[in-house]
Amino acid sequence: MMKLEITYNKTVEEVQADFNNCFPFLRLEFLKKGRTIGDINKNITRHTVELPGNTSINELENIFSNVMSLPIRVLRKSGNIWMETSITGNWTLARQNEHGREISGYAV
Numbered sequence: 001m002m003k004l005e006i007t008y009n010k011t012v013e014e015v016q017a018d019f020n021n022c023f024p025f026l027r028l029e030f031l032k033k034g035r036t037i038g039d040i041n042k043n044i045t046r047h048t049v050e051l052p053g054n055t056s057i058n059e060l061e062n063i064f065s066n067v068m069s070l071p072i073r074v075l076r077k078s079g080n081i082w083m084e085t086s087i088t089g090n091w092t093l094a095r096q097n098e099h100g101r102e103i104s105g106y107a108v
Contacts, residue, residue: 006047006068008038022051023093025100027082031071041069053094057085060093076100 002022006015012030015037019028034040047068051060057074064072074093075082077100085096 001053002051004049004051006037006044006049006070008036008044008046010037011035012037012040023097025077025097025104025106026085026093027075027077029073029075029082031073037070044068044070051093054092056090056092057096058089061089077104079104 002019004015004018012034016028019026030040032040037044049063060074061072064070074085074096076085076088076096077083085091088096088099091099
């Protein structure tokens with residue numbers, strides 16, 4: 001199970017890299033701009049987000065938006081581009097990541 005540490009001073013790039021280390025064919029896109037998490041939400045407190053592979057995209061987006069006021073979108077790699085996952089938002093992170101691996105042409 002992956003754990004994402006979200007803190008005021010953590011950069012957006014650090015959160016994205018932590019997520020990408022566990023799900024290399026998925027990417028978090030923050031819908032509000034800022035260099036750090038605190039730039040996006042001035043009232044953020046420390047959060048640890050536990051992400052088992054069976055968490056759906058919709059659940060993850062809701063956790064970020066509703067719990068931390070950090071609106072995000074999850075993108076899936078498709079070859080050389082990143083595609084929105086809104087149509088398959090009920091899929092799990094593991095399934096999305098595996099599908100991204102398959103359509104990007106990477107062997108197991």
